[in-house]
Amino acid sequence: MTMLVHKIRTFLSVYYAHMLEYRAEIVFWMLAGLFPFILMGVWMEAGAKGQFALSAVDLGRYFVAVFIVRQMSVVWVIWEFERQVVEGRLSPFLLQPIDPVWRHVAGHLCERLARAPFFVALLTAFFLFQPDLFWLPSFQNGIAALAAMVCAFVLRFLIQYTFAMLCFWTERASAVQEFWFLLYLFLSGLIAPLDVFPEEMRDFALWTPFPYLVNFPARLLVGLETDLLRSFMILGAWMVVFFVLNRLLWRLGLRQYSGMGA
Amino acid sequence: MIEVKGLSKHFNVPIKVSGLSATIKHFFNRQYRRVDAVKALDFSIKEGEFVGFLGANGAGKTTTLKMLTGLIHPSGGSVNINGHTPFDRKKEFLQDITLVMGQKQQLIWDLPAMDSLRINAAVYEISKGDFDERIEELASMLELKDKLTSPVRKLSLGERMKAEFMAALLHRPRLLFLDEPTLGLDINAQSAVRRFLKDYNTRHNATVILTSHYMADITTLCERVLIIHEGGLVHDGVLSELIENFAPFRQVKVELGSDVDKETLSKYGEVESLNGAEARLTVRRDELTEVVSKLLSEQNVLDLTVTDPPIEEIIGRVFQKGSVS
Numbered sequence: 001m002t003m004l005v006h007k008i009r010t011f012l013s014v015y016y017a018h019m020l021e022y023r024a025e026i027v028f029w030m031l032a033g034l035f036p037f038i039l040m041g042v043w044m045e046a047g048a049k050g051q052f053a054l055s056a057v058d059l060g061r062y063f064v065a066v067f068i069v070r071q072m073s074v075v076w077v078i079w080e081f082e083r084q085v086v087e088g089r090l091s092p093f094l095l096q097p098i099d100p101v102w103r104h105v106a107g108h109l110c111e112r113l114a115r116a117p118f119f120v121a122l123l124t125a126f127f128l129f130q131p132d133l134f135w136l137p138s139f140q141n142g143i144a145a146l147a148a149m150v151c152a153f154v155l156r157f158l159i160q161y162t163f164a165m166l167c168f169w170t171e172r173a174s175a176v177q178e179f180w181f182l183l184y185l186f187l188s189g190l191i192a193p194l195d196v197f198p199e200e201m202r203d204f205a206l207w208t209p210f211p212y213l214v215n216f217p218a219r220l221l222v223g224l225e226t227d228l229l230r231s232f233m234i235l236g237a238w239m240v241v242f243f244v245l246n247r248l249l250w251r252l253g254l255r256q257y258s259g260m261g262a
Numbered sequence: 263m264i265e266v267k268g269l270s271k272h273f274n275v276p277i278k279v280s281g282l283s284a285t286i287k288h289f290f291n292r293q294y295r296r297v298d299a300v301k302a303l304d305f306s307i308k309e310g311e312f313v314g315f316l317g318a319n320g321a322g323k324t325t326t327l328k329m330l331t332g333l334i335h336p337s338g339g340s341v342n343i344n345g346h347t348p349f350d351r352k353k354e355f356l357q358d359i360t361l362v363m364g365q366k367q368q369l370i371w372d373l374p375a376m377d378s379l380r381i382n383a384a385v386y387e388i389s390k391g392d393f394d395e396r397i398e399e400l401a402s403m404l405e406l407k408d409k410l411t412s413p414v415r416k417l418s419l420g421e422r423m424k425a426e427f428m429a430a431l432l433h434r435p436r437l438l439f440l441d442e443p444t445l446g447l448d449i450n451a452q453s454a455v456r457r458f459l460k461d462y463n464t465r466h467n468a469t470v471i472l473t474s475h476y477m478a479d480i481t482t483l484c485e486r487v488l489i490i491h492e493g494g495l496v497h498d499g500v501l502s503e504l505i506e507n508f509a510p511f512r513q514v515k516v517e518l519g520s521d522v523d524k525e526t527l528s529k530y531g532e533v534e535s536l537n538g539a540e541a542r543l544t545v546r547r548d549e550l551t552e553v554v555s556k557l558l559s560e561q562n563v564l565d566l567t568v569t570d571p572p573i574e575e576i577i578g579r580v581f582q583k584g585s586v587s
Contacts, residue, residue, distance in 0.1 A: 003387050006384060007384045007385070007387075010380055010381060010383070010384035011381065011384065014370070014373065014377045014378075014380060014381050017373055017377060018370055018372060018373055018377075021372040021373070022372075088363075089367070089368075091328075091333050091361070091363065092361065092363070092367075092368035092430075093368065094333060094351070095331055095332070095333065095356060095359065095360070095361050096356060096382075096385050096386075097353040097356040097357050097385065097386065098385045254335070254351075255335045257333070257334060257335075258273065258334055259328045259333045259334050
C-alpha cells in the first residue's frame, strides 16, 4: 500500500513538472476549446426568441458548462500512443513491470492541474463580463456533476485508448478517432443541447456513449432535469464495454506488435 | 540461463511498386511477401557471459533481441530465460532484464534525467536508500553526477546515452540486452561506455548480450560471439575461433628497396594497397610460407610483417560471401 502511494505520488509530481513545461501550449489548447462560447451567442439569440424548451439564460449557462466539461475531459492519448508505436518508443515502456497506460493517465491528470489556474482565470473574466450568466450549482448537483465529469473523462479516455490499440494493426489509428469525433460533435450536445433534438433522435442518442461525455455532466452542472440513475447506468455500461474491448485489443495487439522503429 | 530452441520469426511485408498505376493497384489489391527474419535459432547463454551478437543490417539481430526480451512474439520455437517465457511479460522477468536500444529514449525530454530516474525507482519499487546508493554508483561509474539535474534536451548525445544507461540499469537487472549501445557516440564516450559495461558485468555478474557495428565494442567486451546471417546462426564460439575459422588470410605488409607496380606484386597475393615501395597484400594462410619465401628471394625486401586482418574485415568477408559453414 505504501509503495502504491509512493508510486502515485512520484508519477504525479514528475508529470506535473512535465506539464508545467508546456504551460504556454496549455493556454493555447484551452483557448482552442472556446468553441462553446461562440455557439453560446447563437443559441442565446435563438433562445431569446422563445423557440426552445430552454431559456436564453439556461442556454448560456449550458454552454458555459459545456466549456467546463470539455476542459475537464480533454484526452489526447491516441496521438501520443500512435507516436510511441510508430517511433518505437513504446518498447522501453513495455519492458517495465507497469502497464504503460499509467504514464498516460498521470500525464492527463497533471495536465488538468496545470490547466486549472488559467481555466479559473478565464471563467472569472467571463463572468465579470457576463454577470447575468453566473450561477453556483446546488451542493447535490455539484457533487453529481463532478462525478459525471470524472466518469466522462474516464469514458473518453477509455474510448480513445481503445481506438489507440488499433495502432498495432494500422499505425494511423487516429483516423478512426477523426471519424468518431464527427459523431461526438453531433451527438454529445457540444453543438446543441439534446433538448432541441427531435424526440426520436434524442432517444437514440441517449443510448450511445456521446451524450454522457458532454450533455449529461453539463446539464447536471447547470441544474437542468436529468434521469440521474439511468444516465449513470448507461455511462457505466459503456465504460465496461470499452474497458473489456481495450484489454482484449491490448492482448491481441501485443502479439501483433513488431517493435517497429526500434 | 538463456535457452533458445528453434526460434524463428517471419513478417508479411507489403510489396509496393512505385508509380501511379502500381499505387492504385496496391490500394485495391495488396500483395505481401513473407520475410523470414529469423530462422530456427538454437543457442544457450550462461549466467555472467558477455556475448556479442553480430550480423549485417537486416540479418535478424534486433528481431532476435526483441524476441528474447518478449517485445515481439516469435512465429516458432521457444525461449526460456530463468524459467520464464519472455512474451508472458511476468513481473519477475521484467524486473530482471533491461534493453538499451541505441538512442531510443525512455527519459522525459523536457525534464532533468533525475525525474525519469525517480519514476523508474518507483516503477521498480526501489527504496529511497537503495535509490541514492545506486544513483551514486552509476553516476560515478558513468561520470555523470553533475548532469543529472539538467534537462535531458540540454545534454550532449553522449551524456544522454549515459543517462539512458542509468535509467536502464537502476533496477540492477541481471540480464542486459544492448542493441547498438554506442551508436553515434564519439571515441571518448564509446570507451567510457565500454569501461562501464565491463565494470557492471564484473561487479554484478550480469549476463550481457550486445549487438554493435563497432568492432571495438566486440573485441573489448565479448569473449563469445554469435553471428547471424540472413536470419540463421552461422557462428557460435569464442572470438579467436572466429578469426581462425573465417580468416583463412593473413595480411603481409612489405617495404621494398624501390617502387614496384601492382602487376608484379599481384602474383604473390591480392594487393590491398600500394604506395610507392610500400604494399599491403592479402595472402591465403596455407600459402603464407611459400609466398613469404618467394617475396624474400625474388624482391628486394627491406621490411616484412605478417598480421591477422582487422576483425571488421573478417566479419565483412563472412557477410559478403554468405558462404559460412
